[in-house]
Amino acid sequence: MKEPEISIGIVNALEIHFSLNGNFFAKGETVCGEQTVSFSEGGILWNGNLYRGLTFTPQDGSASFSLYNVTIGINFHWERQETQSFMGTLKLVVDEGKITAINILPVEDYLISVISSEMSATSSLEFLKAHAVISRSWLFAQIEKRKALSGKNEGFFSFIKNDTEYIRWYDREDHTIFDVCADDHCQRYQGITKASSATVAEAIKATRGQLLMYENGICDARFSKCCGGATEEFGCCWEDKDYPYLSIVRDAEEEENHLLPDLTKEEEAERWIRTSPVAFCDTHDKKVISQILNNYDQETTNFYRWKVRYSQKELAELIRRNTKSDYGDIIDLIPVRRGKSGRIWKLKIVGSLKTLTIGKELEIRRTLSSTHLFSSAFVVDKGELKDGIPQWFLLTGAGWGHGVGLCQIGAAVMGERGYTYDEILLHYYKGADIRCFY
Secondary structure (H helix, E strand, O other), X not given: OXXXXXXXXXXXXXXXXXXXXXXXXXXXXXXXEEEEEEEEOOEEEEOOEEEOEEEEEXXXXXXXXXXXXXXXXXXXXXXXXXXXXXXXXXXXXXXXXXXXXXXXXXXHHHHHHHHHHHOOOOOOHHHHHHHHHHXXXXXXXXXXXXXXXXXXXXXXXXXXXXXXXXXXXXXXXXXXXOOEEOOOOXXXXXXXXXXXXXXXXXXXXXXXXXXXXXXXXXXXXXXXXXXXXXXXXXXXXXXXXXXXXXXXXXXXXXXXXXXXXXXXXXXXXXXXXXXXXXOOOOOOOHHHHHHHOOOOHHHOOOOOEEEEEEEHHHHHHHHHHHHOOOOOOEEEEEEEEEOOOOOEEEXXXXXXXXXXXXXXXXXXXXXXXXXXXXXXXXXXXXXXXXXXXXXXXXXXXXXXXXXXOEXXXXXXXXXXXXXXXXXXXXXXXXXXXXXXXX
């Protein structure tokens, strides 16, 4: 197998301002310097001419391009805009009434940026190697899935809606004109904006072409920041199917693994979440945390166990705004179904005007926060009643993210403790193995 090129969607806007840092070839001429394109009459307006699409191809290996006003951390508490620079080809296409900027480049070059963007270059080499393999595996799994879906005419439905339930999940199948996007929805990718280190380059080179496999398939190698002590199954977060290699894992030394209770049971989940069981990802070591969390992520301090308190007014308004539906006063938040890590994937919201069960985990997190609740592994305490209405709600939770697959904080701790990259991978992806494809 030859190393393939991939396409990454960077920004989507009515107008895109960018700079060509070197000579690029487009529409029969060599161009460089500052450029602006705008959406007009269903096409792309550039230098007074209208095009259906534009491709800027670099003329030498050192040429790069910079995109202005790229939004990172979309819908997260640290969302911001920045200028980002990229190697490779710039392709501009019309999509849904706007222009989308797409970067095309070889897989291994993409991965160097992903590993540098997702975490600090100060991470241990073994942890970086492990992340290189899962990022590559996840990418190839998405490309395969996209190809399979493109041959089908039926639409992709990621929700179930009736009078009593609204169950929705958010996955990557909505990317139809490129392989992956550049934000946290896929894998954080910032081109050459985030300088790579010799250690990152070494990790990519040492694992070149290696994929995580289960039987004859490429592993859909999901990962999240902090599992909270136990990883979750795929079906709790996305469509109703599960993969054997994405099963529940106790994030601790081997001798601790038999101590995991049945967290689908409410009383066990409550006991688990209200305490702090021993886990790799239960760390306050700033050296380890800084390996995973960039400066803006480090604005978050407590993630293994956390608390969020809302007044009745705050919670009712939050739910009304996020669901675009008025539940009235919020009377109760009732866990209906929990996954094996204790994450809620069905939550009943009981209001004075409306009651509805929502899911899955990200829909719950989006509904109960102005950005994203850290995770859906939480228990609820209610304040004093006034005319039968609780005056406040306290959510006590565990972990940061969906919890499926590799736990980044836990894996970083394992790397610091001397585990090799294959030991780290096979801890989180049970029954998988590592194979080299190119």
